[in-house]
Amino acid sequence: MIYGYESALPASESIQNIEDLATTLHASLLALTSSETTRPIIFIAHNLGGLIVKQTLILLSKSRNTDDQRLFCAIDGLVFFGVPHAGIDIKSLVPRVGDGPNRFLLESIGSVNSQVLTEQYRKFYKAFGDKGEIKVICFYETLMRHFSSTCPGSVQLAINRHF
Template identity: 35%
Template sequence: MKESSDTNDKYNLISVYGALFFGVPNGGMDTKALAAMVGDKPQRYDLSLLDQEVGYRRRNRQHEEFCRAFDFEDSKIIQFFEMRKTSTVIEDPFTKKWTRAGPKELLVTPASANLGRRWETSEDYIVSIDADHSDMVKFPQPDQDGYIKARYELRKFAEQAIVVIERRHGSINSTVSLP
């Protein structure tokens, strides 16, 4: 959208105030258990891009491209990270089905989940959730840690976004002729 010549794309981009990222493995993740499940299937390549040891060049390039494309310093990307280990997948020897009954691992480390833009390195942008990787975005109860923290950030977004986006639209309206 940043490089598009379409005026609608420009308007849509400047209308985005921010995002909440939940356990995004910016720095990679522990993929050993998933690799065993995927085996030699075509998904193995995609999985390798998430591996903390292998796909770092592509992840770095994607991060740089994202930072250039969404370079609004008046926006916010809130990065949540898991605090609990997740049960890994193992194959049941009797049923030959994969289950989450393997050893618990921290799939996405706090450092991996918290690769924000250059101004998003403080605790204002990096938030822990007392859950594992699978449960950090499941909110069956409104008193859960993740729900409370996500709701708090969204309320701040709602307060701040209107002013920021109106200001951005005022700037683009003065430089772009509307259809």
């Protein structure tokens, strides 16, 4: 399955936040499940998509719904490409967004004391603490701040920016 969402910054009409986007991904995943078996799931996510996947997994982990629990248990791995786990510097992006409806989403992942990402980080690791081994691999560009794009305890691979 390939999941997409409106990610354009300038002229965006979207007012969705990370939880809204995660709820939509959750619904798309449920539409693919069969009541009998669920194959292993590996998520591959880039940038904001990684934050959406993490929020979706938090939703699944908290749910008592049987289908949600089956999906959560089927998660075998996560591959993150340039996901701003610890936030991003939004100074250069704010002029592109202006006072548009998606400004709140952008500011919620800003690197200066992002309460949204701090809370997501805590809940994400709490959710997977009980699940046992899950493979997480984080790729990041060598020109990015390494600590922002990696998850503690994950395999971390730097990619040359011009690769």
